[in-house]
Amino acid sequence: MNMIPSCIFCTVLVLLSLQQTTSTHVTVGAVIDGTSRAGKEANVSLQIALEDISRKADQRLVLHIINSRGEPALASLSAKRLIAAREVQVIIGPHTWQEASRVAEVSNQGKIPMFSLADVTPIWAMEHWPFLVQASGTNQDAQMKAVAAIVQSWDWHRVNIIYEDDTVSAFGSVIPYLKESLQEVGAEISNLVPLESVIASSLVAELTRLREQQCRVFIVHTSMKLATRLFQKAKELKMVEEDYIWIVTNSITDFFHSLDLTTIHSIQGVIGVEKYFSTSSIRFADFKRRFQKKFSLDYPEEGNDQPGISAVEIYDALWAVAHTYGGRNMQVPKHRATFMEKMASVHFYGLTGRVQYNARKLTPSHMFRIVNVIGKSYKELGTWSKGLGFSESIGDNAVYNSSMQNLGQVIWPGQSLYTPKGWALSNSSGFWRIGVPTEGMFKQIINISYDPQTNNFTFTGFVIDTFREVMVRLPYHAPYEFIPYNGTFDSLVEQVYLKKFDGVVGVSVIADRYKYAEFTRTYTRSSLTMLVPVQSETPSRSWLFMKPFTKAMWLLILAITIYNGFVIWLIERKHNQRLQGSATDQAGILIWLSFTTLFSLQGGRLHNNLSRLVVVVWLFVALVITQSYSASLTSMLSVQKLEAKVSDIDTLKTSNAAVGHTRGFYGRYLEEVLGFKSINLRSFSSQEEFANALKTGKIAAGFMNDTYLKLFLAKHCRSFVAVGPSYTVGGHGFAFPMGSPIIADLDKALLEVTESGKLRELEDKTIGEEGCVGVDSSNDDEVSLSIDSFWIIFLFTGGTTTFSLAIYVLDRLKESWKHHK
Numbered sequence: 001m002n003m004i005p006s007c008i009f010c011t012v013l014v015l016l017s018l019q020q021t022t023s024t025h026v027t028v029g030a031v032i033d034g035t036s037r038a039g040k041e042a043n044v045s046l047q048i049a050l051e052d053i054s055r056k057a058d059q060r061l062v063l064h065i066i067n068s069r070g071e072p073a074l075a076s077l078s079a080k081r082l083i084a085a086r087e088v089q090v091i092i093g094p095h096t097w098q099e100a101s102r103v104a105e106v107s108n109q110g111k112i113p114m115f116s117l118a119d120v121t122p123i124w125a126m127e128h129w130p131f132l133v134q135a136s137g138t139n140q141d142a143q144m145k146a147v148a149a150i151v152q153s154w155d156w157h158r159v160n161i162i163y164e165d166d167t168v169s170a171f172g173s174v175i176p177y178l179k180e181s182l183q184e185v186g187a188e189i190s191n192l193v194p195l196e197s198v199i200a201s202s203l204v205a206e207l208t209r210l211r212e213q214q215c216r217v218f219i220v221h222t223s224m225k226l227a228t229r230l231f232q233k234a235k236e237l238k239m240v241e242e243d244y245i246w247i248v249t250n251s252i253t254d255f256f257h258s259l260d261l262t263t264i265h266s267i268q269g270v271i272g273v274e275k276y277f278s279t280s281s282i283r284f285a286d287f288k289r290r291f292q293k294k295f296s297l298d299y300p301e302e303g304n305d306q307p308g309i310s311a312v313e314i315y316d317a318l319w320a321v322a323h324t325y326g327g328r329n330m331q332v333p334k335h336r337a338t339f340m341e342k343m344a345s346v347h348f349y350g351l352t353g354r355v356q357y358n359a360r361k362l363t364p365s366h367m368f369r370i371v372n373v374i375g376k377s378y379k380e381l382g383t384w385s386k387g388l389g390f391s392e393s394i395g396d397n398a399v400y401n402s403s404m405q406n407l408g409q410v411i412w413p414g415q416s417l418y419t420p421k422g423w424a425l426s427n428s429s430g431f432w433r434i435g436v437p438t439e440g441m442f443k444q445i446i447n448i449s450y451d452p453q454t455n456n457f458t459f460t461g462f463v464i465d466t467f468r469e470v471m472v473r474l475p476y477h478a479p480y481e482f483i484p485y486n487g488t489f490d491s492l493v494e495q496v497y498l499k500k501f502d503g504v505v506g507v508s509v510i511a512d513r514y515k516y517a518e519f520t521r522t523y524t525r526s527s528l529t530m531l532v533p534v535q536s537e538t539p540s541r542s543w544l545f546m547k548p549f550t551k552a553m554w555l556l557i558l559a560i561t562i563y564n565g566f567v568i569w570l571i572e573r574k575h576n577q578r579l580q581g582s583a584t585d586q587a588g589i590l591i592w593l594s595f596t597t598l599f600s601l602q603g604g605r606l607h608n609n610l611s612r613l614v615v616v617v618w619l620f621v622a623l624v625i626t627q628s629y630s631a632s633l634t635s636m637l638s639v640q641k642l643e644a645k646v647s648d649i650d651t652l653k654t655s656n657a658a659v660g661h662t663r664g665f666y667g668r669y670l671e672e673v674l675g676f677k678s679i680n681l682r683s684f685s686s687q688e689e690f691a692n693a694l695k696t697g698k699i700a701a702g703f704m705n706d707t708y709l710k711l712f713l714a715k716h717c718r719s720f721v722a723v724g725p726s727y728t729v730g731g732h733g734f735a736f737p738m739g740s741p742i743i744a745d746l747d748k749a750l751l752e753v754t755e756s757g758k759l760r761e762l763e764d765k766t767i768g769e770e771g772c773v774g775v776d777s778s779n780d781d782e783v784s785l786s787i788d789s790f791w792i793i794f795l796f797t798g799g800t801t802t803f804s805l806a807i808y809v810l811d812r813l814k815e816s817w818k819h820h821k
């Protein structure tokens with residue numbers, strides 16, 4: 001290739017000030033790629049800068065611009081010639097590191113300061129070449145944080161990274177920053193794709209491979225040249241369509257303003273992170289006006305005459321050179337080292353903002369513009385600043401938020417307004433196919449009804465409602481459809497593994513099922529409870545009449561009756577013929593009297609006031625006691641006392657009784673954990689059958705989970721009762737493919753549904769209607785009446801009787817004493 005001297009186009013622009021007196025002048029050389037957009041902008045911008053420096057700072061610079069045509073060898077040769085033939089004191093360098101590194105090498109050999117415009121400069125180069133100045137650069141750490149913040153804003157959990165892998169251009173150097181930033185926001189990297197050479201066939205193969213996978217978020221960090229081809233191929237492969245997300249970095253975004261329509265068309269909906277510079281200042285407006293005029297004149301072939309970051313950066317770089325030499329009488333320092341020292345203290349406001357060099361590096365901005373490609377151009381959504389977050393406006397009234405959602409509406413690829421979920425289904429129908437079990441005892445939980453006329457299924461019930469609630473709370477758009485599945489629960493979960501379904505609802509979370517799918521958190525409590533038929537408490541029926549009073553009470557009644565009878569007999573025996581006779585007669589009479597006093601002896605037949613007193617009080621007490629007795633007995637007779645037939649698992653096991661359970665994994669649990677023999681286990685799928693089996697005694701007990709139990713008891717309240725402890729098992733969860741990133745989102749949404757009280761509401765609506773409270777056999781609610789309730793009246797009657805006895809005894813003593821006298 002003939003690339004030696006003939007191809008060097010050398011433009012010498014000498015701006016001679018007419019009244020120039022001093023012979024000292026500064027000669028600046030620029031090596032730019034005149035074939036690239038950046039080079040073209042730089043060429044125009046340098047000339048405007050030269051004018052401005054002459055006019056505003058009254059400084060005279062001599063500028064030689066050489067076209068390197070993007071060829072590193074030519075760039076190196078150009079630099080040599082600039083130094084040798086033109087005796088330049090400063091070189092402003094090319095935009096790519098491939099070229100810049102060659103120029104830097106040459107300029108450092110000649111100890112000439114060189115302002116590199118390459119976006120990425122490796123650290124070793126700064127250490128190796130003391131005359132290298134980084135006049136452009138991106139705070140890649142901050143930029144990658146911005147990218148991660150975008151990913152986080154929309155709850156995407158997986159990303160693909162595509163970057164240009166070139167040993168010289170250091171695109172790969174940002175990957176550690178990106179990895180770290182993504183890790184901070186909890187996003188995983190599905191694929192890290194280095195694109196080496198731009199062979200179209202390998203590009204297609206790579207994209208096809210990515211398309212077959214499920215991750216739909218792509219972060220692209222390449223040169224514009226490679227990006228153009230990449231997006232063209234992606235567009236052809238329908239990868240810039242609905243459901244896809246493309247995020248590009250400044251190495252691409254910086255050229256968005258200059259893209260041709262074909263390229264713009266292939267990147268519709270792309271989100272970009274762009275280096276920020278203020279476009280609202282008067283100074284920029286003036287620059288822009290002059291730039292556009294000159295640019296459209298010099299490069300009529302370029303469709304767009306907007307100045308980009310390459311234009312403003314080189315403008316500021318030339319100003320930095322001017323400021324370093326400073327003053328009207330420019331002194332060209334003898335030693336180049338002095339230039340570097342002076343430059344370190346230079347600071348001024350340029351088009352990009354504050355320009356200052358720190359350790360030979362332009363202090364990069366922490367602020368980025370977030371843009372969205374729409375139509376023929378792109379829209380600025382807002383900015384992102386390190387440590388502050390996203391903001392729609394800048395300045396004092398800016399409101400920052402860590403989420404991008406508050407910025408304007410993003411138009412996603414495929415002109416979609418719905419935020420893509422960043423994750424594709426195994427099948428590209430666009431709908432998540434959610435499997436629903438057709439088996440189930442209760443329509444309140446899952447109700448699938450089929451309409452033969454429209455050939456549609458309608459899905460309702462607690463599980464379905466909960467799933468719908470969760471789905472509306474996802475941060476992105478995820479359309480889904482329910483599909484009925486007739487088979488066992490285990491095989492239903494297996495369908496997720498077989499990719500027949502994208503998800504499954506209405507199944508319990510069981511450790512064993514994790515080999516086919518992953519589950520969300522559970523949204524129902526679940527415990528296995530035993531259910532047995534009830535029977536009335538017949539064995540104790542014959543002794544029911546004893547029940548109203550406790551034993552102590554009966555004994556006390558007996559004692560007080562005999563006591564009262566004895567006292568009456570004692571007092572009355574003188575006056576009543578019937579109360580006299582032999583000792584055995586007397587004893588019989590006494591006992592007989594004790595009981596008949598109450599009922600047969602009328603006050604009129606008593607002769608002594610003392611016995612009358614005893615009887616009156618005793619009658620009153622007896623009235624109270626008999627009334628209490630009959631009331632208590634009546635209530636005991638009217639309430640049918642029910643009790644569980646069997647009350648513990650051990651009895652069932654030792655008696656080898658058959659037990660039933662609802663379908664699902666409970667049989668396994670009963671066998672393996674609770675130790676029932678498998679021949680004794682019966683599985684039921686219809687509640688009528690289950691209830692009948694229990695009633696007829698085919699099974700002695702049944703096991704079902706709480707949700708079912710509630711509904712079952714509501715229906716068969718009088719016949720069955722839940723007894724014994726509950727065994728905790730996994731509740732209901734949603735099953736999705738293993739490693740699916742949406743699990744985390746569903747969990748979050750599920751928590752929101754729970755915390756907002758919505759779940760409770762759904763539960764109440766569908767399965768909440770309360771049946772009757774289960775009868776608990778251990779709770780003896782009808783307690784017998786004890787002495788505690790009656791001791792006062794017993795004290796009363798006992799006291800009265802004792803009092804009468806005392807008076808009578810005293811009376812007798814007095815009489816016999818009188819007699820003795």
Ligand SMILES: *[C@@H]1O[C@H](CO)[C@@H](O)[C@H](O)[C@H]1NC(C)=O
Nearest residue numbers: 009011034043065066067298
């Ligand atoms: C810069 O622009 C001038 C016209 O203003 C043109 O003659 C020259 O070739 C350009 N230089 C490069 C390196 O493109």
Ligand SMILES: *[C@@H]1O[C@H](CO)[C@@H](O)[C@H](O)[C@H]1NC(C)=O
Nearest residue numbers: 399400401402403404405406
């Ligand atoms: C950020 O935006 C969200 C809504 O998108 C809002 O709930 C939150 O309060 C905002 N935070 C701040 C600090 O403004």
Ligand SMILES: *[C@@H]1O[C@H](CO)[C@@H](O)[C@H](O)[C@H]1NC(C)=O
Nearest residue numbers: 443444447448449458460461
């Ligand atoms: C089940 O769904 C059908 C159709 O939507 C409805 O008519 C029926 O009442 C539902 N049953 C229950 C128990 O919710």
Ligand SMILES: *[C@@H]1O[C@H](CO)[C@@H](O)[C@H](O)[C@H]1NC(C)=O
Nearest residue numbers: 451453454455456457458459
């Ligand atoms: C039944 O399905 C058809 C499409 O198959 C749909 O257009 C229609 O809205 C559905 N009807 C109901 C009641 O869901």
Ligand SMILES: *[C@@H]1O[C@H](CO)[C@@H](O)[C@H](O)[C@H]1NC(C)=O
Nearest residue numbers: 437438439448484485486487
């Ligand atoms: C499920 O399939 C079985 C036979 O495989 C059939 O008897 C039953 O009716 C089916 N159930 C539903 C709801 O389609």
Ligand SMILES: *[C@@H]1O[C@H](CO)[C@@H](O)[C@H](O)[C@H]1NC(C)=O
Nearest residue numbers: 426427428429498499500501
């Ligand atoms: C995916 O969808 C196609 C039709 O779009 C269908 O033929 C194929 O069976 C589906 N794959 C699975 C695993 O269901």
Ligand SMILES: *[C@@H]1O[C@H](CO)[C@@H](O)[C@H](O)[C@H]1NC(C)=O
Nearest residue numbers: 508524526662663664705732
């Ligand atoms: C309760 O048991 C039934 C039948 O085995 C099952 O379909 C349902 O998913 C279970 N519910 C919970 C909350 O585990």
